[in-house]
Amino acid sequence: MDLPDIQKEFNYRLENILISNFRIGYPLEVIMEHDLGLEYGYDFKFDFETDMTNCLIHIRYILHHNEQEISKQKILVHCDINFFYKVINLKSFVKEVNNNYVLDLGVLGQLLNITFGTSRGIIYEKTRGYPVNEFILPITALKSLIKNTAFPISGPLPNVSEPPSP
Numbered sequence: 001m002d003l004p005d006i007q008k009e010f011n012y013r014l015e016n017i018l019i020s021n022f023r024i025g026y027p028l029e030v031i032m033e034h035d036l037g038l039e040y041g042y043d044f045k046f047d048f049e050t051d052m053t054n055c056l057i058h059i060r061y062i063l064h065h066n067e068q069e070i071s072k073q074k075i076l077v078h079c080d081i082n083f084f085y086k087v088i089n090l091k092s093f094v095k096e097v098n099n100n101y102v103l104d105l106g107v108l109g110q111l112l113n114i115t116f117g118t119s120r121g122i123i124y125e126k127t128r129g130y131p132v133n134e135f136i137l138p139i140t141a142l143k144s145l146i147k148n149t150a151f152p153i154s155g156p157l158p159n160v161s162e163p164p165s166p
Contacts, residue, residue, distance in 0.1 A: 021080040
């Protein structure tokens, strides 16, 4: 899948970053790179009155051995980070389809690029002094990060200045 160019003028700014969950578990002495797995996901919410969008990213580093069941895998790092973006004329980049908001693929790629890149730095800083710090979030082709472009129409954005409730 090639990411398209954004066909309209796209102006945005990052308004805030809130870490709503960050846990480091299983402080192991030795972590083998081949034992380390990575899971991630993201969700977007939109407020068209204020042109704000919230991207909530979930990232987990998982220690696994011999394709263990998910329930037996050990979570080394789990983080949930909220990124708040002000997008000028946000509504022009989002369509409503079957009770979902569908974000323009080029805009989605641009916002995820900043979100994942910044998350790498946050994880690096937060894991300083832990063995897992050696294995920062890998640089991945942006098109492979995009799992979905449709997001359920849901409630309001979390407060930009306060972490959301768990």
